[in-house]
Amino acid sequence: MPKPERQVLVCVNSRPPGNPKGSCAQSGSQTLFDRLKTLLTDRGLDRRVMLNRTYCLKHCSRGPVIAVQPDNVFYAGVEAADLDEICAEHLEGGKPVERLVMPDIPWE
């Protein structure tokens, strides 16, 4: 098996309750990861797309954050209901889901 066609990075970084930065884990990113893992398998993408959990992806205020490489696309505020669209439009169709794309903001 060659290297992945795409790599999907899901931030599951966790910070203690009350931390002013918050964290993607607090926003439910582990559930997103689990759901995406199932979707990739169901769609037969799991051998082409490598799914990885990460620590902080440096956009804490816009979480949950997901990055798709090698497209260098960062998604902000992803919800479970968005995952089918990300799979269909981006991972299968090759077109990023523009409405979810992270704006050009400073890294946190």
Added chain:
Amino acid sequence: MPKPERQVLVCVNSRPPGNPKGSCAQSGSQTLFDRLKTLLTDRGLDRRVMLNRTYCLKHCSRGPVIAVQPDNVFYAGVEAADLDEICAEHLEGGKPVERLVMPDIPWE
């Protein structure tokens, strides 16, 4: 600040001692991450290159594993002594360090 010119992913996944898969953490990847963080700052790359720690990058037997996106390059068995070369040749020069590139092997 726009999205990163490159994203460097360092697997720091940890497994308990005795686990047959081993882990990049056991191979010293957290030390690699710390060293790379310093190098990026020293070379003024820290605002162009986003450095992230990840969970498993699925090449456990070849750790420590580092991936560089959007080049879709995976490195195997990276040692601290390799990091200067990765910075100079790849992150500054744009040419992957071929001797460290992961072979086309199945994901683990």
